[in-house]
Amino acid sequence: MSECVIELNQIVKSYGAVKAVDGISFKVYRGEVFGIIGANGAGKSTTLEIMMGLRQPDSGDVRVLDMDITDEADEIKQRIGIQLQQTSLYDRIKVKEALELFRSYYDKKRDLKEIIDTIGLEPYLNKYVKNLSGGWKQRTSLALALINDPEIIFLDEPTTGLDPQARRELWACINNYRMEGKTIILSTHYMEEVQRHCDRMAIIKKGKLVSCDRPSRLIDSLDHAGTMEDVYLHYAVEY
Ligand SMILES: Nc1ncnc2c1ncn2[C@@H]1O[C@H](COP(=O)(O)OP(=O)(O)OP(=O)(O)O)[C@@H](O)[C@H]1O
Numbered sequence: 001m002s003e004c005v006i007e008l009n010q011i012v013k014s015y016g017a018v019k020a021v022d023g024i025s026f027k028v029y030r031g032e033v034f035g036i037i038g039a040n041g042a043g044k045s046t047t048l049e050i051m052m053g054l055r056q057p058d059s060g061d062v063r064v065l066d067m068d069i070t071d072e073a074d075e076i077k078q079r080i081g082i083q084l085q086q087t088s089l090y091d092r093i094k095v096k097e098a099l100e101l102f103r104s105y106y107d108k109k110r111d112l113k114e115i116i117d118t119i120g121l122e123p124y125l126n127k128y129v130k131n132l133s134g135g136w137k138q139r140t141s142l143a144l145a146l147i148n149d150p151e152i153i154f155l156d157e158p159t160t161g162l163d164p165q166a167r168r169e170l171w172a173c174i175n176n177y178r179m180e181g182k183t184i185i186l187s188t189h190y191m192e193e194v195q196r197h198c199d200r201m202a203i204i205k206k207g208k209l210v211s212c213d214r215p216s217r218l219i220d221s222l223d224h225a226g227t228m229e230d231v232y233l234h235y236a237v238e239y
Contacts, residue, residue, distance in 0.1 A: 002029045002030045002032075003029065003030045003063055004027045004028070004029055004066075005026040005028055005029075005030045005064070005151065005183050006027065006051055006062075006063070006064050006065075006183075006185070007027050007061075007062070007063040007221055008024055008026055008051065008060065008061075008062055008128050009025050009060055009062075010023050010024075010025055010060040011023070011024045011025070011047070011050055011057045011059075011061075011062065012057060012058045012059045012060055013043075013046050013050060013055065013057045013058055014058055018212055019207050020046040020207055020236060021043045021046050021047055021050070021057070022043075022118075022206070022207035022208050023060075023207075024047060024202075024204070024207070025060075025209065026202050026212050028183060028185060028200075029165045030151075030181070030183055031178075031181050031182075031183060032184070032199045032200060033174075033178055033184045033186070033198050034185045034195045034198065034199065035187070035188060035195060035197075035198035035200075035201035036048065036146035036185070036186070036187040036188075036201065036202050037188060037191070037201060037203055037204070037232060038204035038205055038236050039236055039237060040047050041206055042063060042204045042206060042236065043204050043206070043207040044156075044187040045085065045156055045187065046155055047202075047204065048156050048185070048187055049068075049123060050062060050069075051064065051083050051154065051185065052080065052154050053069050053073050053076055053077060053080075054082075061220060064080065064152070065079055065080075065151065065152070071075075078106060078107055078108060078148060079108075079150055079152070080150045080151070080152045080153070081144075081148060081150030081153045082145055082152065082154050083138075083141045083142055083144070083145040083153070083155045083156065083158060084141070084156050085099075085156045085157050085160070090140075090144075091128070091130035092129075092130065092144040093128070093129060094126055094127060094128055094129070095121060095124050095125050095126070095127055095140050096125040096126060096130060098144060099116075099121075099125075099140075099143060099144065101196070102144045102147045103147050105148075106148035107148075109147065109148060109149070110146060110147060110148065112147070112203065115143050115146050115147065118176055119173050120139070121136075121139060121140065121143055121226055124140070128178060130169050131165070133166070134162050134166065135162050135163070135166030135167075135169065135170065136227075138158055138162060138166070139169075139170060139173065141158075142155070142158065142173060142174070144233050146177065150182070151182065151183060152182070152183045152184075152185065153174075153177060153182055153183070154185050154186070155184065155185070155187075155193070156186070157186075157187050157188060157189065158170060158186055158188070159176070159188060159193065160188075160189065162187075162230070166209070167190070167193070169195060171193070174197075175197070190237075191227065191228035191229045191231075192227075192228065194215055194228050194230075195215045195219075195227065195228040198215060200212065200213060200214050200215075201214075201215060201218075203218075203235045205235065205236050205237050205238070206238070210236070211235050215228050215231070218235075219231055222234055227231060
C-alpha cells in the first residue's frame with residue numbers, strides 16, 4: 001500500500017444550524033486521483049476546504065503529509081496546490097501577473113516556463129484573466145495551483161461549465177501531473193470523469209460519507225449498475 005498523504009478522522013463542520021460535514025473519515029494515498037462527488041450542498045467544497053486548511057473543522061482531526069493541519073499549516077501550504085471554484089479574484093490582472101504574484105508566495109518554485117508550455121498558456125500571458133473563456137480561466141487557475149510544484153493538488157469542480165473539448169483538454173493537463181506521481185483530489189458533478197479518471201472516490205450525502213471505493217468496484221457492487229451515473233443515483237440522491 002502506498003503512503004497515506006491525507007487522513008480525515010471524524011470531521012464535523014456546521015455553519016450556524018446547517019451541518020455541512022457530519023463525521024467524515026477517509027484516507028487518500030500518494031499518487032491517487034481521488035474524486036469527491038455528491039449533490040449540490042452535500043458538503044464537498046467544505047470537506048475540500050478543510051483538507052486545504054482554508055477552514056477549521058468544529059471537531060475531528062486532519063493530517064496532511066503526516067502533519068497536523070492546524071499546528072503545521074504554513075509548512076503544509078508550501079507543499080499543496082489549490083484551485084478554487086471559479087473566482088473573480090484575479091479578473092483585474094493579466095495571466096502573467098497572476099502567475100508572478102502566486103510565485104512570490106512560495107519558497108519552492110516550479111519552472112514557470114515549463115508550466116506555461118505544458119498548459120499551453122503562452123498566447124494568453126498578456127490577456128486579462130476576466131477576458132479569458134471559461135476553459136482558459138480554468139487552465140490559468142490550474143497553472144496557479146502548480147506554481148510551487150505541490151505534492152497534492154486540490155481542484156474544486158475544475159471542469160464545471162466547460163464545453164466537452166475544453167474539459168478534455170483540461171483533463172489532458174491534469175493527467176500530465178498525475179503521471180509525475182502527484183496526488184490529485186477533486187470534486188466534480190461529471191460522473192463520466194470520475195469513471196474515466198479517478199482511482200477512488202468518496203460519495204458524500206448530506207454531510208456524511210456514504211461510500212468510498214474504486215469506481216469499478218462501486219459499479220460491480222450494485223445490481224443493474226453499468227455506469228457511475230447509476231452509482232451516483234443509488235448513493236448520492238435523496239428520493
Ligand atoms: N459560508 C457558508 N455559510 C453558510 N452556509 C454555508 C457556507 N458554505 C456552505 N454552506 C452550506 O453548507 C452546506 C454544504 O455546502 P458545500 O458548499 O460544502 O456543498 P457542495 O457539496 O460543495 O455543494 P455544490 O455542489 O453546490 O458546490 C450547504 O447547505 C451550503 O448551503
